[in-house]
Amino acid sequence: MLTLTYEYKLVPTKSQAEAMQHILDVCGSVWNYALRDRKDWIASRKSPINACSLRSEYVIGVDAPYPGFNEQCKGLTQAKQLSPRLKSVNAQVLQQVLRKLDKAFRDMKDRKFGFPRFKKRGRMRSFVFPQLGKHPLGQGAVKLPNIGRVKIRQSRPYPDGFQVKQARIVKRASGFYLMLCFQSDLSIIEPPLTGHFVGVDVGLEYFLSTSDGLQLERPKFFVDLQRQLKLLQRRLKRKKKGSANWLKAQKKVALLHEQIANTRKDFHFKTAHQLCNQGDVVAVEDLNLIGLSRGMWFIKATRHRQR
Template identity: 55%
Template sequence: MITLTYQYKLKPNKRQETEINQILDVCRTVYNYALRERKDWLSSRKIEINSCSIITEYIIPADAAYPNYNYQAKNLTIAKKTNPRLKSVSAKSRHENAQVLQQTLKTLDRAFSEMKSLGKGFPRFKKKLRSFVFPAMLKNCLGNSRFKLPQLGWIKIKQSRQYPEGFQAKQARIVRKATGYYLMIIFSSSESVPENPVGKRSLGIDAGIESFVATSTGKLIKSPKFLLLSTAVGANGHSPLQLLQRRLKKKKKESSNWLKLQNKIARLHEKIADARRDWHFKLAHQLCDLTDNIFVEDINFKSWSRGIVRKQSLDSGIGQFINEILPYICWERGKYYAKVDKNYTSQECPKCGQIEKKKLSVCVAFRRNRKHNCSHCNYQENRDVAAASTPIPSREGSKRGG
C-alpha cells in the first residue's frame, strides 16, 4: 500500500473557524484530563503501605484498573451523553465520523508507550493543542478548491496542487499555525510499486561539518544560515528575530502585547522553516539529476543535535534532508537510495582501501587540517569528499534505506 500526504491551506468562514477552535479546545481538555487520570493512578501506587504523605495523598482504590486507552475511551462515550461540551465535538448525522476525541486519547496512549520503550519523561499538559484528526473520510469528499469534512461540511482550500490520481482520501488532520489553518490529507492506494532498480551511475553523499553535504565528485555544498538569511538584518547587525525576542522578554507574560509578539515570532519561524524546506527539495532534485544511485551514511542525527555541532545541524536541518526529503525525491524520480554503514568511512582511503585512524588532536581541531592524507598511497583529498567516496566501491551491498 502506498500513502501520500498532501497539505493545503484552509480558507474557513467564521462559523467553521469558530468550530475548529472549539474542537481544538475540547481536545485539549480531554487530553489533559486523561493525562491527569493516568498520573494520579501511578502516583497512588508509589505510596508506602505503612505511611502517608503529610501534604497530599492520592486515594484511589487498590482494585481500580489502570486507565488505559480502552478504559478511558469507554468512559468518554458515557460522559458524552451528559456533558454538552463533549457532545459538541461529534457528528451531526450517524453517517459522519465522530472519533476525533478518541484519536486524542490514542495520541496520549502513544506518548505513554514511547515513555516506556524509549525512556522518555512523562507527557506534558497542553496549554494549546495545534491539531486534531478525522480518522475516516466521507464519500465524495474531494471537490474543486474545496474539501468535505465531518461536522465542518464543505470547506474552501487553496488547492496549490491537484489531488493524486488513483488514490483515495483516508484521513485528514487540521493544523493551526501562525499563518492560518492547514489541511493535511492522507491519500492511499492498494497498488504495489516495485523498488527502484540499481542504475549505472553512483553518487556518495557525506554529511559534513564545514559544509552541508559533500559528494563523491568533489563538490562541497554549504548550507545557507537560514536564521540570518531568511530575514533582513537591521542596521545594528541584529536580525528581526533577535529584536522581537528581546522585546518579548520585557513584556508581561500572557498580556495582549506579549501575545502579539509571540504571534510575530511564530510567523517568522514558520517563514524560516519554509525557506529551509524549499532549499532542501531543490538540492535533492539537483543531486538526482547527477546520478542513478545515491548512497548516504546511516547516522543518528539526534545525537548531532546534542553534540558539538548542534547549532549548525539544527539550523541546516541535515537530519530532515537525509532521512525524509532525499529518500522521497529519489523514490519519486526512480533513483536508487541506500544507507551504508557509517563506521570507518572517514578513516578508509577511497583510492586504496587502507584504514588509517585519525588522531584525536586532529579530529578535535575540525576547523583546521580537514584533509585526508593516506600514508599508504599518498592520496590527498578533502576529508568529507573522501568519506563520501568510500561507500561506493566497497559497500553497495549494505542495508537499504528510505
C-alpha cells in the same frame, strides 16, 4: 500499500475558524483529563506504605484497572452523555486524542521518550478526522465533519487512483492547514541498483559533499534572521502579558519562527530533488547523528575551556 500526504492551506470563514478552535480547546481538555487520570493511577501505586505523600493524592482502589485506551474510550462515551461541550465535538476526533496519548506512553517505555505533558491553552495544535464520509473532496474545497465545506488553496491536484483516508487539521501562526492522507493498493517494485551512483557525505564546513564534486554551503537561516527575532522578542517582553498588543507581538514572533522553518524545509526538499536528478542511485553513510552532535558539543566545550 502506498501512502501519500498532501498539504493544503485552508481558507475558512470566521465561523469555521471558531469551530476549529473550539475543537482544539475540547481536545486539549480531553488530553489533560486523560493524562491526569493516568498520573493519579500511577501515583496511587507508587505511594509507600509507611509514609504519606507530601502532596494530596487520590485514593484509588486496588481492583481499579489501569486507565488504558479502551477504558478511557468507555469513560469518554459516558462523559459525552453528561457534557454538552464534549457532545459538540465528533466522537472519533476525541478518540484520536486518547489514541495519541496512549502512543505517547508507549513511546515513553519503548523509545525512552519523556513523560507526556499537559496542554495549556493554545498548545493543542492539531486534531484528526479518521473518516471523511462519501465524496469529501471538491475542486478547491473539502467537506469536513461538523464543520462543513471549507475552501482550500489547492496548490496541486489530488493524486489519481488514490483514496483519501483521513484528514488532519493543523493550526500554525499563519492559519489553518489541512493534511490529507491518500492510500492506494499499488505495489512498488524495488528498482535495480544500476546506473550512475552518487555518494553523499555530510560534513562540517559544507552542508554536504557528493562524489561528483558538488559541495553545498551550509545555510544559516536562523542566524540570518536572529537580529530581527531578537528585536521582536524584546518588544514582546515589554508588553503587558495577556493584552491585545502582547498577542499581536507574540503572533509576529511566531510568524518569524514559521518563516525560518519553511525556508529550511524548502531548502531540504530542493536539495533532495537536486540529488535525485544528479544520479540514478544515491548512497549515504549510516551515521549516528545524535552521537556526532554530542561529540561536537564536547569538542566545543573543551576548546572553550582551553581559551
